[in-house]
Amino acid sequence: MSAAQILNVEHLTMRFGGLVAVSALSFSARVHEITALIGPNGAGKTTLFNCITGFYKPTVGRLQLTHPDGSSFLLERLPEFRIAREARVARTFQNVRLFAGMTLLENLLVAQHNALMLASGFTVLGLFGSRAYARAEARAIDKARYWLDRIGLAARADDPAGALPYGAQRRLEIARALCTDPVLLCLDEPAAGLNNRESAELNLLLRAIRDEHGTSILLIEHDMGVVMEISDHIVVLDYGVKIADGAPAEVRNDAKVIAAYLGVADAEVEHAEAEAAP
Amino acid sequence: MSERAPRVPRESGRFNPREVLAAAKEAAVAALVALGLFVLLIGVRTDQGPTGALVIRTRFGALAAIVAAVFVGRLVLALARHDARLSIGRLAPAALRAALSGLGIYAAAAFLAFALIVPIVFYTDRYLLDLAILIVTYTMLGFGLNIVVGLAGLLDLGYVAFYAVGAYSYALIAQHFGLSFWICLPLAGILAAFAGLILGFPVLRLRGDYLAIVTLGFGEIIRLILLNWQDLTGGPNGISEIARPSFFGLPFNSTAHGFAATFGLTYSPTHRIVFLYYIILALALITNWVTLRLRRLPIGRAWEALREDEIACRALGINTTTTKLTAFAMGAMFGGFAGAFFATRQGFISPESFTFGESALVLTIVVLGGRGSQLGVAVAATVMLGGFEFFREFEQYRMLVFGAAMVAIVIYRPRGLVATRTPSVSLGARTDIPAAIAGGARTETPA
Structure with missing residues (x-):
């Protein structure tokens, strides 16, 4: 492959007591691509996300993130807020986590906290009404407005996020993650609970993010329609182990993947049991 | 009418017999409970007889009256519940409520204007001036705690500690180094902020x-450190003869160099009280201004985001450690200012002034006022402390009144007097966020 790698996962293992959620997993995601992580429930996908974004510290393994400009970060050594701030990895959550009592605009401004904090001279200059801070805030509002336009929620900018319908909340969470200017965007089941029209819109949005903004995307998804249509590269997990890795067409026809999703024929089970019996 | 008929608001005041029967049954049960409760409390009483021995005196009449009162009260309540005409919604129609919520800004302005003229209106009433100073002090403490509890959502039950640190810092620095109030005030605030960081x-x-x-x-x-570190704090004896603030170097006394003599006035101890009132009012207004300002800055938005969802904050690159610490330090600093003021006003401080009761009172003011609302805190402080004084003649019953008022607020305004939240920034017209959506934090692990 010629494209540069953005994320390189090596021998990642995550244990919770006796339970091995992710076991010696290695794969890489490439720049400007949409990489999908799929697998049955409990395969360790969200655990992997929590390791990448620093909410869990992996038991063993290395997570190397390389920016397009060449700077590189070892994610397993950074606390989660520095992964978001310095390594510029943004994420969304499986069960949407918005600031429900704050408006859409406020949600997107909180996402630009670090830039605004710097502009407000760590609050001191901002407290005395510095011009530079006012300009920085205006720019931040412009950026928020841009993303609200892109997700089709500009008209509701001043409504509380908690009042939005579910599909719109999912889009807002993606927009909020994008307001941090990420190089890698991790989306945990962005299409869950969306209807067909909404997931078609989501496909368009994700492609646009990749093509126009050059953001690489790592995606957990159960909706195979979405996965097969927009992914450039798919990694399949089952019981914390990688069972397939490749382009959508290859993965779709992989025997192990089909077995993991659909189970195996009875004859094969009987055969295996006969072998296991003394 | 079927048993499960929907309860629709009815124009006529008539009840159907089934409802009346159900209500009577409910009232009878309540009366029975009351009988069980009060039969020993009120029905039987032990008194000293003529020979000095205890005799039992029965008061069944009083008992019957109480039980009857419970029965009737419960019956009325149960019937009222069935009758939509008596519901709260009817008592305060939506139009009235909308009008009231629009009044917020005018109410705040009127409140401030009143606060400014209090010493002029009540110049001759020393008691009311002292009460006003007390109310403004607690309002300021409420503003300070509001940063921690209302904005950052960190429940702090030990706020009085910072009040104490501020008071003792001022008293000790003023005594040992002979510095004036105006130099000690910021020092007390800084030391209290440090205490906030340590906590x-x-x-x-x-x-x-x-x-x-x-x-x-x-x-x-x-409090225990203040009580036991005798060498430094004087232990339970406290610190007395704390320096009073001067008016740009002019002391408030009857000497020729005093405030009154310099301005050609007849000396009156009220001058100092009025001066103190304006000091604490200015401090409270500064606290209010800073808090409102912070809310619109990134740090304030981060505090509110922290209250809403801490995990989402961390995923957005916000350092929650420093964000929480700044909230604690900011709240503590204002508590410290208020403490320094308290010390200079009283002239005497001891650990007894800084018990848990004070923390609870300030927290009650914040919660009753509506977490995050500045106007709510000011109103709650006035109502609470003013109410305490107003009901003083009821002696021990005022706690009963206070408790009943609390219960009423919790039932009818569970999120405080001012429960709506004003957005910190908006594209169009600023509209308040209703109480049902504002607030309510989630704290699970990420999924």
């Missing part, structure tokens, strides 16, 4: 109930 570090990982317990403990630790 903040160990409790960073705690949330909700656990945080509340540890802060409660911190408040007690500070």
Whole structure:
């Protein structure tokens, strides 16, 4: 492959007591691509996300993130807020986590906290009404407005996020993650609970993010329609182990993947049991 | 009418017999409970007889009256519940409520204007001036605690510790170094902010109930240190003869260099009281201004985001450690200013002034006022402390009144007097966020 790698996962293992959620997993995601992580429930996908974004510290393994400009970060050594701030990895959550009592605009401004904090001279200059801070805030509002336009929620900018319908909340969470200017965007089941029209819109949005903004995307998804249509590269997990890795067409026809999703024929089970019996 | 008929508002006042019967049954049960409760409390009483021995005196008449009162009260309540005409919604129609919520800004302005003229209106009433100073002091404490509890959502039950640190800092620095109030005031604030940081570090990982317990403990630790560190704080004897503030170097006394003599006035002790009132009012207004300003800055938005969802904050690159610590330090600093003022006003401080009751009172003011609302805090402080004084003649019953008022507020305004939230920034017209959506934090692990 010629494209540069953005994320390189090596021998990642995550244990919770006796339970091995992710076991010696290695794969890489490439720049400007949409990489999908799929697998049955409990395969360790969200655990992997929590390791990448620093909410869990992996038991063993290395997570190397390389920016397009060449700077590189070892994610397993950074606390989660520095992964978001310095390594510029943004994420969304499986069960949407918005600031429900704050408006859409406020949600997107909180996402630009670090830039605004710097502009407000760590609050001191901002407290005395510095011009530079006012300009920085205006720019931040412009950026928020841009993303609200892109997700089709500009008209509701001043409504509380908690009042939005579910599909719109999912889009807002993606927009909020994008307001941090990420190089890698991790989306945990962005299409869950969306209807067909909404997931078609989501496909368009994700492609646009990749093509126009050059953001690489790592995606957990159960909706195979979405996965097969927009992914450039798919990694399949089952019981914390990688069972397939490749382009959508290859993965779709992989025997192990089909077995993991659909189970195996009875004859094969009987055969295996006969072998296991003394 | 079927048994499960929907309860629709009816124009006529008539009840159907089934409802009346059900209500009577409910009232009878309540009366029975009352009988069980009061038969020994009220029905039987032991008195000293003529020979000095205890005799039992029965008061069945009083008992019957109480039980009857419970029966009737419960019956009326049960019937009222069935009759939509008596519901709260009917008593305060939507139009009236909308009008009231629009009044917020005018109410705040009127409140401020009144606060400014209090010493002029009540110049001759020393008692009311003292009460006004007390109310404004607690309003300021409420503003300070509002940063921690209302904005950042960190439940702090030991806020009085910072009040104490501020008071003792001022008293000790003023006594040992002979510095004036105006130099000691910022020092007291800074020292209290440090105390806030010291408390903040160990409790960073705690949330909700656990945080509340540890802060409660911190408040007690500070009080016990003040009580036992005799050499420094004077222990239970406290510190007396604390320096009074001067008016740009002019002391408030009857000497030729005093405030009154310099301005050609007849000396009156009220001058100093009025001066103190304006000091604390200015401090409270500064606290208010800073808080409102902070809310619109990134740090204030981060505090509110922290209250809404801490995990989402961390995923957005916000350092929750420093964000929480700044909230603690800011709240503590204003508590410290108020403490320094308290010390200079009283002229005497001892650990007795900084008990858990004070923390509870300030927290009650914040919760009753509506977490995050500045106007709500000011109104709640006035109502609470004013109410305490107003009902003083009822003696021990005023606690009963206070408790009943509390219960009423919790039932009818569970999120405080001012429960709506004003957005910190908006594209169009600023509209308040209704109470049902504002607030309510989630604290699970990420999924």
